[in-house]
Amino acid sequence: MKFSxxxxxxxxxxxxxxxxxxxxxxxYSMNPHRITFILLFxxxxxxxxxxxxxKHHTPTATPTETFTDTPTATATFTPIPYTGPKIYxxxxxxxxxxxxxxxxxAPEGIDIAPSGKMVIADTGNSRIVVWxxxxxxxxxxxxxxxxxxxxxxxxxxxxxxxxxxxxxxTYVADTQNHRIVVLDEKGLVLSTWGAQxxxxxxxxxxxxxAKDHYNKIWVLDSGNSRIQIFSGLGEYLxxxxxxxxxxxxxxNAFMNQPLGFTLNYIDQALIADTGNFxxxxxxxxxxxxxxxxxxxxxxxxxxxPGGIVIAKSGMIAVTDGTTGRVVFFNNRFEFIGQWSAxxxxxxxxxxxxxxxxxxxxxxxxxxxxxxNSQIVRIKPMKAPEPPAPPTMTPTPLDNNPYGGNGFxxx
Numbered sequence: 001m002k003f004s005x006x007x008x009x010x011x012x013x014x015x016x017x018x019x020x021x022x023x024x025x026x027x028y029s030m031n032p033h034r035i036t037f038i039l040l041f042x043x044x045x046x047x048x049x050x051x052x053x054x055k056h057h058t059p060t061a062t063p064t065e066t067f068t069d070t071p072t073a074t075a076t077f078t079p080i081p082y083t084g085p086k087i088y089x090x091x092x093x094x095x096x097x098x099x100x101x102x103x104x105x106a107p108e109g110i111d112i113a114p115s116g117k118m119v120i121a122d123t124g125n126s127r128i129v130v131w132x133x134x135x136x137x138x139x140x141x142x143x144x145x146x147x148x149x150x151x152x153x154x155x156x157x158x159x160x161x162x163x164x165x166x167x168x169x170t171y172v173a174d175t176q177n178h179r180i181v182v183l184d185e186k187g188l189v190l191s192t193w194g195a196q197x198x199x200x201x202x203x204x205x206x207x208x209x210a211k212d213h214y215n216k217i218w219v220l221d222s223g224n225s226r227i228q229i230f231s232g233l234g235e236y237l238x239x240x241x242x243x244x245x246x247x248x249x250x251x252n253a254f255m256n257q258p259l260g261f262t263l264n265y266i267d268q269a270l271i272a273d274t275g276n277f278x279x280x281x282x283x284x285x286x287x288x289x290x291x292x293x294x295x296x297x298x299x300x301x302x303x304x305p306g307g308i309v310i311a312k313s314g315m316i317a318v319t320d321g322t323t324g325r326v327v328f329f330n331n332r333f334e335f336i337g338q339w340s341a342x343x344x345x346x347x348x349x350x351x352x353x354x355x356x357x358x359x360x361x362x363x364x365x366x367x368x369x370x371x372n373s374q375i376v377r378i379k380p381m382k383a384p385e386p387p388a389p390p391t392m393t394p395t396p397l398d399n400n401p402y403g404g405n406g407f408x409x410x
Contacts, residue, residue, distance in 0.1 A: 087315075087328055088339040088378040090346065091364060094135030097373035099125055101137035107368040109161040109173065109208065110356040110375070118366060118375065119170060121162045121356070126155075128162060128172060128187070133360065135375065141170075141187040148174075148181050148192040156181070161208040161220070161356075171209040171217065178203040180219060180234070193234035198224050201236035208260050212267045212284070220271070225255040227269060227286065240286030245276055253286040259355065260307040260319075264331075272305040272318060279305055279318050281333060290333050297323050300335050307357035309365070313380070317365055319354040326357070326365065326378070339378055352376065 095104045105124030113119050117138060118131045126144035131137055145155030154172070159181075161173030169190065170183040179194035180203075194203045204223030211217055216237060217230045226241030244254030256275025263269060268289060269282045278293035279302075293302045304321035311317055315336070316329040324341040341352050353371035360366070367376045 085337050086339075086381055087337040088326065088365065089381055090341075090344045090376070091379040092135065092377045093345075093347065093374055094131070095372075095374040101129065101140055102131075102135075104129070104373040104375070106370045106373060107375070108355045108370065109159070110358045110366055110368050111162050111164045112358045112360045112366065113164045114166060114168065116360060118358075119162050119164050120368065120375065121159045121172070123158050123160050123175075124373070126157055126159065128156070128159065128170070128183075131375075139187065141183065142172075146177055148177075148179070148189050150190070151188050153187070154181050154183060154189050161206065163209040163211065165211055171211075173206040173209050173219065175205050175207060178206065180206065180209065180217070180230075182234075191234055193230070194219075200239055201228070201230075203228075207258075208262075210261065210263045212263055214267075218261075218263065218269065220258060220261045222258055225257060227253075227261070227271075227282075240282075246273070246280055246288060246291055247276075251288070253282050253288060255280075260305070260357075262308050262310055264310055270308050270310070270316065272308045274305055277302045277305065279308055279316075292329060292333055292335070293327075297325075299327075299338065302327065306355040307368075309357045309359050311359045311365065312361065312363045317357055317359070319357050319367060321353050321355055321370070324352045324354060326354070326367065341376070344378075345376075 095102065097103060097105055099105070104120065104122050107120050108123045109121035111119050113130075116133045118133065120129045120131065122129045126142070128141040129137065130139045130141070142154040142156045144157065146157065147155045156172065156174050157176035159172050160175040163171045165171065168185045170187070172181045172183065174181050178196035179192055181192045182190045184190050194201065194206070196202065196204060198204060203219070203221050206219050207222040208220035209217060215232050217232065217234070219228045219230065221228050225243040226239055228239040229237045231237060241253040241255055243256060244252070245256065246252070246254040248254070255271060255273050258271050259274045260272035261269055267284045269284075270279060271282065272279050273291070277295040278291050280291035281289040283289055293300055293305065295301065295303065297303060302318070302320045303323050305318050306321045307319040309317050314331045316331070316333070318327045318329070319325075320327055326339045327335070328337045328339075330336050341350060345352075351371060352369045354367045354376075355370050356368040358366045364377055364379045367378070369376055
């Protein structure tokens, strides 16, 4: 340490104060330790300042202590580009925003009836619309309201999910009325069940419906982050699931505001766990089987997984809403490819927000577009035909007496 003149003066004043206090008693009663301390202090104070400087350690500057006038670049997120095989391609697009029979308003759910017709949850218009496979209007079911009287026309409040059973009954997740409405083939009410709440049999924004191989009805109770299972008559049977992150505990069915789900051929629930940025698979008792994906835009990644369907080929297709993609997995839940609207749609400046998804008998996929109030259909890419087998041609005839019938003699 190097003393300035001011510091030296202060040190001498402190020394006088110490000596005064030390000698305030009789010299004969002074503690020997005090005398030693005073002598040591006087010796150190008399040393030249350059000796103090040699003991000074000059700190080296760390990178965080270096300041420049040039601004440093901030880290940016770079999506992982997809360079894999192209599985699907754009096929057709229908609809626009409005209230006409050929228009939609932020549609969410969609299913394909046994007849091949599209059955669409026209969420913003609080109705169900039916179009044929080429987008031509067939009928409109329901209107805005809360009534659902037996054998009467239904009323809905922003329905988000629809499921058409092989029996031709239509199950509607009447989302903001917090109930399930069952319609007959003519679109009239057969039954309804549920009310707002979190008790068994109650719902908080139900968004998807499916039926298992035992004719039990499964409902995705999105706002309560759970699955509830009912009989065909709407009697509550069981339920499981809770709000949370499934990666924190592999033994519980945790979800975070899931928006879509379906059942596979062994009645496992495949859930688009939207708030946790992945899809997960759980068995019929709610025991986790696997989960796939994390936040991002690249392969294996999601920003808003919203709809999920199993194609006729067995492939699993998941819509990723805000990125305008469909991500594909095989039946072993392994990533196999993706389709992106920005790479394929022919309409200029098309910016979709996909949600629902359905598959027809020809393995074509139908996507609901919230942003543009449209339906987009994509079709599977045809596998390249194998090359034709080579044809055997005989050796040309010649006049060689050793040849016969056009073929060389063996």
